[in-house]
Amino acid sequence: MLTLIAVTTIGIVRVRNLFAVAVLTSIYSFLMASVMLVLDAVDVALTEASVGAGIGTVLLLGTLYLTKTEEARPVHSVALPLFVAVGTAAILIWGVSATPPFGAADSPVQLAGPDYIQRSIAETGIANVVSSVLASYRGFDTLGETVVIFTAGIAILMLLKRAAPPGAGGKD
Amino acid sequence: MTELVKLGGDLASHYNQWITVFLMVSGLYIVIARGNMVKKLVGLSLFQTSVYLLYLSAGKILGGTAPIIDPAFTVYSHPLPHVLILTAIVVGVATLAVGLALVVRINEAYGTIEEDDIFEQDDNRP
Numbered sequence: 001m002l003t004l005i006a007v008t009t010i011g012i013v014r015v016r017n018l019f020a021v022a023v024l025t026s027i028y029s030f031l032m033a034s035v036m037l038v039l040d041a042v043d044v045a046l047t048e049a050s051v052g053a054g055i056g057t058v059l060l061l062g063t064l065y066l067t068k069t070e071e072a073r074p075v076h077s078v079a080l081p082l083f084v085a086v087g088t089a090a091i092l093i094w095g096v097s098a099t100p101p102f103g104a105a106d107s108p109v110q111l112a113g114p115d116y117i118q119r120s121i122a123e124t125g126i127a128n129v130v131s132s133v134l135a136s137y138r139g140f141d142t143l144g145e146t147v148v149i150f151t152a153g154i155a156i157l158m159l160l161k162r163a164a165p166p167g168a169g170g171k172d
Numbered sequence: 173m174t175e176l177v178k179l180g181g182d183l184a185s186h187y188n189q190w191i192t193v194f195l196m197v198s199g200l201y202i203v204i205a206r207g208n209m210v211k212k213l214v215g216l217s218l219f220q221t222s223v224y225l226l227y228l229s230a231g232k233i234l235g236g237t238a239p240i241i242d243p244a245f246t247v248y249s250h251p252l253p254h255v256l257i258l259t260a261i262v263v264g265v266a267t268l269a270v271g272l273a274l275v276v277r278i279n280e281a282y283g284t285i286e287e288d289d290i291f292e293q294d295d296n297r298p
Contacts, residue, residue, distance in 0.1 A: 006191055009194070010198075021211065025217070039231070040231075040238045043254055043258060044228065044261070047261050051262060056217070059269050063272040066276045066279065071208040072207065072289075085204070089196075096186055101185035103234030105234070109250060109253075112252065113252070129240065129241065130251045130254045130258070152266035155273070159277050160276060
């Protein structure tokens with residue numbers, strides 16, 4: 001599954017038709033949602049499938065409808081970006097090889113996990129620990145998240161409003 | 173030979189992280205190498221998604237289950253990365269939407285979404 005994701009990514013990098021890129025991005029998001037399901041993150045998988053693959057693709061297609069669907073041929077040399085990417089990859093792989101192996105129960109990440117699990121029902125009465133952390137322990141974080149979405153909505157309205165109808169007194 | 177075996181074992185136990193690194197640098201490469209604005213934003217979201225994978229891989233316990241409490245299970249994955257990534261996905265789509273709106277606006281002002289053409293028009297402007 002992860003290999004499939006990598007293959008889709010190569011497609012996204014190489015294809016120059018932006019419509020195909022949008023479709024590949026949607027496929028990528030669904031594959032990522034499946035991987036998240038395997039990694040026991042059911043809530044995240046649902047969100048990725050609906051928000052990432054659904055709304056994200058709709059936004060991309062809407063933009064392509066308003067702009068252009070074909071990407072120009074690259075004029076610059078790819079040597080420098082390739083060098084930066086490979087260099088970053090080498091450093092990151094050197095970094096992740098020092099992390100604990102995948103799925104280990106005694107890795108440092110897992111220290112606080114059982115604490116959340118044990119206190120969830122007693123303190124909030126919610127069996128789904130992700131919901132209890134999201135809405136209760138990190139409630140302000142979620143409030144901030146909704147503020148971000150609200151701000152983004154206002155920003156998009158401001159950006160697109162002035163140019164929307166051609167005859168409606170558009171000064172700019 | 174033993175180094176090859178060690179590398180193979182490393183690849184098996186860190187495969188998620190290796191794929192994460194690959195996705196991350198692909199996103200980085202798109203952002204640097206491609207001049208098309210929509211493609212750049214797709215690259216940014218690739219980069220972002222690789223971080224989701226990194227977090228969720230760290231929270232997984234082999235033999236564990238989803239963090240929904242049930243008497244039939246005792247081992248659960250860590251719930252905190254899931255919460256953080258839920259927030260990250262939603263914020264990521266919000267920023268993607270703002271970026272795409274900017275692209276639409278740039279297309280209206282310049283008639284193109286290619287970075288080189290925009291720079292050229294700016295240079296030729298008196």
